[in-house]
Amino acid sequence: MPERPAEERALDFGEVALGYTLELARAEAARCIQCKNRPCVSGCPVGVPIPDFIRHIKEGEIQKALEVIKTANLLPAVCGRVCPQESQCEKVCTLSKKFGAVAIGRLERFAADYMAENPAAAEKAAEVKKTGKSVAIVGSGPAGLACAYDLARHGHQVKIYEALHAPGGVLFYGIPEFRLPKKIVASEIEKLKQVGVEITTNAVIGKLFSVDDLLAEHDACFICTGAGLPRFMEIEGEDLNGVYSANEFLTRVNLMRAYDFPEYDTPVETGLKIAVVGGGNVAMDAARTALRLARRASRERGLPSPKVYLVYRRSEDELPARKEEVHHAKDEGVIFETCSNPVRLIGENGRVRAVECVRMSVCEPDPLAEAPAVDASGRKKFRPIANSEYRIEADTVIMSIGTGANPLVPMDTPGLELNAKGYILAKDASGQTSRKGVYAGGDIVTGSATVISAMGAGRQAARAIDEYLKNKK
C-alpha cells in the first residue's frame, strides 16, 4: 500500500498509510484464489466472510463488499487499519507462504473508506420495532460501540456512559492520529447517534452512578471499561518529572491535543532525548508520537535533531508489536535499544536526565530440560548480564510496560466477581457476569487485547443481552 515518505510524515500527524485507489484495490482483490476451505475466515476473530467481500471488490461492487464485511465487523475502517492482520486473517491465507498473503486488512479499509467518500444513495433504514427495553453501556471503546449498535438494531434503547469528555475509548485517546484519523472514529460515533444511541460523557460509573443505579433505570448493563490502569516498573527515579506512562503521554497528545499547545491548554514536555520503555504497539505509538513532537520542536527552535530510543528487554524477534509498526518506527528514525532493561532513572533538579540500563542476554536452555527457556507467553527468557550497566541520556521517559484492570466499577458493585488479576469474570463468551443482567466484555475481561476482539465481545454480549431481554418479563 502506498505510504507517505518517512522524512515527510515524521514531522506531522497526518496518516502514514495512504490507502488503495480503486484500481489498486481491484488488482489486489484479483490475487485471491477463493479457497473452498476458507482458512482466512477462521483466522479472523469475528469471522468476516473474507473471500466473499474480496470477490465483490474484484468485481468493483464496493458497496456490496462493505455490506458483507459489516455482517461480521461493524468497524471496518478502524479494523482495516489497526488489526494485527499478519497474526490473524493474513497469517493463514493460502497465498501467504509462497506469494505473500492477500492484503485483507487493506482491502477492508479500502471498502470502508471508498464508501465513506462515495456514499451510495442513502438506503432507507428499515424501521426497527422498539422493544421498550433499555440497556446501559459503561465505556465507549470498540466493545461498547459494537454492543450499542447491535442492541439498537434490535430495537432496544441504548445509553452509553463514558468517563471522559469524548467517546471512543482507546480509539480516541490512545491510538494516534497518524494511524487512525480521529474523523473516522467520530463518524462511527455519529452513525450510532443516528440510530438513536444516546451517549452521556463525563459520567464515571462507580462514582456518579453505581451499576445498581443503572439497573434501576435500565433492563440490563454491559461493562466495557477497558484495561486502563498503567503499570510502572517500580524502579528508582520513576517519580521524576519527565517520566510518563504511555497512557498519560498519549492522552495528553490525542485527547487533549497537547501537540497544539498553547493553542490548546494542556501541555506536554518531550525535550530532545526520549526513551520509551517497552516493545508493544503502545510503545511504538508513544515513540512515534514523541518523535514527531520533538522533531517539530527542534525545527521550530533551530535545535539539534532529537533522538528517540526504544528500550526493550528482549531481542527484536520477541517484540510484541506488529511488524508493520516496528518497520514504520525504524523508518522514521526510532533507535531500537533491544536486549536492554532499565534499572533506575537518574535525575537532576527533579527532572529525569538519564536511564541506567543493563544489557540482557538470552537464557541458554537448561541442558537437562527438553524445552527451551521460555516464559508463560512463549517468548524466550532473557537475563541481565552482570556489570553491563550503561546510561542512555533522556529528558523524557515513557513507560509502556502494560496495563492492569481499573477497579472503579468493581469497587462499587457488590457481588461482581473478578479474577485474580482484578479483571471481571465472565462465565462464557456471552460476557454474563456473576450479577444477573450484568454483562462484561473487551479488555476489562480479557486484559489488553485488540480492537477486533473487543468489538467481537461487544457483539456477542449484545446477542446474549437481547436473548435475556426477550425472556425478561
Add this chain to the structure above:
Amino acid sequence: MGAKILEKRIIREPDVYYYRLEAPLISRKAKPGQFVILRLHDKGERIPLSLADINPKDGTISLVVMAVGKTTAEMAGLKVGEQIQDLCGPLGLPTHIENAGRVVLVGGGFGAAPLYPMAKAFRDAGNYVTAVIGARSADLLIYEKELSETCNRVIVATDDGSKGVKGLVTSSLEQEIKENGAGLVVAVGPAPMMKAVCNTTKPFGVKTVVSLNAIMVDGTGMCGGCRVRVGGKTRFVCADGPEFDGHEVDWDCLMNRQKMYTGREKESFEAWKNRHKGLAEEGAAK
C-alpha cells in the same frame, strides 16, 4: 455533561471566586473530600477542584477557585448563566468521617473552602470541630464566616497579626493540640503548608489526613500522572486519594511533580493574556 453557573461572586480580592453550579446528579452522590474535574471549552485543560459545598436539595455544588493560571483566570471571567462545558464528578474517595472526639481542620489558601462540607459531616458524627485557618493578613482570609457557622470554634492566624493570632497556622495548631488534644487533624491547602502541619502533629502522634493536589488529567486512574509516593508505594491521587495519611506522604516528590509544567503554564497564561489584553482593557475602561 456540562453545568450552568447559578451564582458567582468574588470572595477575596482580586483572585478568589465562589461559584455555585447546577449539578443535580453530582450533588446527589458527592461527599465531603471529593472533587470534580472541569473543562471550560473544546481547547481547555481538565482541572480538578474540590467541592466547597454540596446541596442535593437544590441540586447544586459549590467551588471556591483561586485564579492562579490560564484556566482558573479564564474561569474568573465567566458570568452567571454561562455554561461550564464539561463537569465530571464526584471523583476521588470521600473523607473518612468518624467520631474521633476532637477534630481539628486546618486550611490555607483555597483550602479553607473544602473544609466546610467536612466540618458539617464531622459535627454530625458527634465530634467537637475546631477549624484553624490562616493567611498573610486579614483581608486575605476566606471562609471564616462559613466555618464559624459549622464549627464549634474557629481559630484565625495571620502572619501580620491583623486578625486573630499573629503567626502561622502551625503555631496555633500546636497550641490547640497541647491545650485540648486532638483525635484527628485534617489539612487542606498548599503542599508546603500541609507538610508543615504534618511536622507539627507528628511528635504528638495525632493522625493527620491531608488532601493532595497533584497534577491530573483524567481523574479516573487511567493516566498515572497524579502519582505520588505514600508509605514508599506509588499511589494515584485521583483514585486512591485525594486524602492520605500525611505522615506517610513523600512531600518532596509531590512538590517536585507539581512544578512539572511551570514554564509551559506560564507560556500558555502569557499567550492568553496577550490575546485578551484588548478585551481586558476594554472591560476595565467600561
